[in-house]
Amino acid sequence: MPPRPNIRVLRDIKARQGVVDNEIARRAYLYVARNQTLPAQVRYRAQLQLNTFGRYTRPTTVKNRCTVTGRGRGVIGEFGLCRYQFRVKALAGELPGIQKASW
């Protein structure tokens, strides 16, 4: 969470929480909808149920954001930092093992 939270960061947090809460139900419906051996009507109804889930339950809504600035683009997943913050911290020596490359 950045020092002054972004609305986008807050939405992302809400999405993550929603995904965690609804994962089991979503997976169950998804299994039924994708299963070739089940009758077509059952699969269709399962798919309709899936469509009723809101956007804060879908895992595709989740986006890695910079933990310091909240930037959505240019985020390096291993550190959870956007590219500029990664550079700032790396030069300060706060990232273990990272050094300026030269070869």
Place this chain on the structure above:
Amino acid sequence: MKPADTLAKQTAGTNLNTLVGPKSQDTSPSNFDSSSDAPAAQQTAAVTQSPEPISKAQTADLRGITDTSGTPSRQQQQQPAESSTSPTPKREVTTVKPLRGVRINPEERQWHATVVHGRGVLEPYRHPRTHGVPVAFIQFRAHSPGPIQLAAHFASHAAASLGIPISGVVSLPTRRTLWTVPRGPFAHKKSQENFERRVHARAIKAFDADAEVVDRWVRYLEAHALPGVGMRVVRWHRLPVGIGRSHLQSVVGRMRLGRPTDKQKVKELGHRIVEVETQAAKQSDASA
């Protein structure tokens, strides 16, 4: 760490006196002998005397040993063979009172006599493998090569002291991760900066030793781990011969197998099934 304890356990049965040599000759580097001196004075003499170069007589005694557990005989051979008559200036022995309640272990003292002082600086002695059965595999990983080399060196020396045969220190390939990021917070993609993270790795493989000895070695290394060096240990444990059969027997004993099927019972069951099914069929016909 008390290498002498484990060493004593491993070399149980061997005559430790042979490691030192006959008492008549001045063999031990620390001048430790069962002379008329009191144990306290002996200990102080050993502590305060400077390490003298090992004479030829001493190396000859130690070379005659076939049992190599804990004896760095190879290191002895590496030392320059000097004549026993070379004049070595001896420092004045100053008596220092030992700590109260210190008990001197004669086995430990004998082992100390075989130790080459300053062997930490030399290449570690590698005990010969008795069977070549791998027992443990230790991997060190660090961001820089200096500490990792020291860690591997330290582990090798510890294994030599415990009598564990090891492979040499293997340098695994260095893994390098590169990130190229723009220098500025916004735009200016043409000016970027490279950052990297290098992970150096070393590996040591241990053979043949008892599980308890390897446990001690691993705990010692964990207790004296270097900062910035990570260690991963893979252990192989020996199981007794016939373990598969005994496992199978214990499992089969728990399962309800092996009772022969009763043909009569199967026939009776078959007849019953036929009766029930025909009755059900008649009822369904009657209702339909």
